[in-house]
Amino acid sequence: MSHKVAASPRSPRSVGILQGTSAYLIWGLLPLYFLLLPQISAFEFVAARVIFSLIFCCLLLMLTRQIPALITVLRDRATTLRLSLASVLIAVNWTLYAYAVLTGQVLEASLGYFINPLVAIALGVLVLREKLTRMQWSAIVFALIAVLVLTLGLGRMPWISLGLAFSFGLYGLVKNQVGSKGTALVTLSVETVILTPFAILFILWLAARGESALLSSGSAEFWFLTTSGVITAVPLILFGAAARRLPLSTVGSLQFIAPIGQFLLGLFVFHEVMQVERWVGFGLVWIAVVILIIDMIRAPRAGRGPEPKKLP
DSSP states (O other), rough: OOOOOOOOOOOOHHHHHHHHHHHHHHHHHHHHHHOOOOSHHHHHHHHHHHHHHHHHHHHHHHTOOOHHHHHHHHHHHHHHHHHHEEEEEEHHHHHHHHHHTTOHHHHHHHHHHHHHHHHHHHHHHHTOOOOEEEEEEEEHHHHHHHHHHHHHTTSSOHHHHHHHHHHHHHHHHHHHHGGGOOOOOHHHHHHHHHHHHHHHHHHHHHHHOOOOOOOOOOHHHHHHHTTTTHHHHHHHHHHHHHHSSSSSSHHHHHHHHHHHHHHHHHTSOOOOOOHHHHHHHHHHHHHHHHHHHHHHSSTTTTTTSOOOOOOO
């Protein structure tokens, strides 16, 4: 008699890695979305993302019956304050990214996300007391040298890259500290609830001045912009879920996926020019990324750092 072997449930770590990888693949291809946008400023695009993300999140909350969970989190003052900080950080990150892509600086944006894993790992050490290997320390050193080379070569700080790296690194830290206070969907919904009044006021202000691309564009462009809610919310929900299941250093090690896609798009689709100092700077960052990849492959299955919290 043959016996069926029951499939063993996936561990929180493996589920978290799958969720994090999916999020970064979506972000890596995101510049393609901007090619189809009507003429719109980075600030208005971010305002539209916030509003349509909230609508999409509300639909998901109703479908998954998580409205009571949302109310519970909103009543938790400490968690709401942390998520308020997270909302500011993600708004800064979105605005910088939109500005970079809309002004033809996709390569500088990709550099920011190459540096971001190293920022996340450094924050894991400084704030969460996670332990690093020698390889992770050496990767951070290579990244610091890369920033120095780019600063000297370009004659200025790569502020877009650094702004993206630190805003998203800090966002990941805050989400990690929120932990299991709410699901990824609930916490993202709280963030968009906080940002939406400001987004609506900004678009109304633009409309009063006759400068709103969202309200003055045709119906096709308007409905296309509504999809920004889905494109925004889905990877952030996946990222939030991964951040709850994985140590921050592991989340940081996954983040090289997105900038590789962005770099290839900037070079071959947006046809940006790579000066010598950029090649040198990117080369040093890539060395850091390769070190991280090797270190992640060599890491034991259980991972480093504190054990992930068991989810309810």
